[in-house]
Amino acid sequence: MAVALTTIDNPYNPLDDFDGWYTWDMRHGYSSCCLLARFAPKPSDVLPDAYNEQLKEQAIDRIVKLFPMTYKKVKDDSVEDYSTVMPIEKLENE
Secondary structure: OEEEEEEOOOOOOOOOOHHHHHHHHHHOOOOHHHHHHHHOOOOOOOOOHHHHHHHHHHHHHHHHHHOOOOEEEEEEOOOOOOOOOOOOOOOOOO
16 A cells, blocks of 8 residues: 555545645645655665655654644555565654
8 A cells, every 4th residue: 555645635636646645745835755865764675675664654644643633644555465465663753
């Protein structure tokens, strides 16, 4: 399952129309990609993609928990579920 961070007022889905979503996000001053980059560890080329995706999702969950009136998580269930590939520990302080 693919996941992404978005704001509750952005009419575009970053999983379906990233360019439209990004343009809208930046024009409204959110810079959601930059926020996610501050919360998520840098992806590793030596770790499996599934592991990196899980770390990204945990960072998205933290952002949504901290700013529930601004951000939400969107999902694409058509993408293969990676949660069964490799279990990882939850981030500290959750």
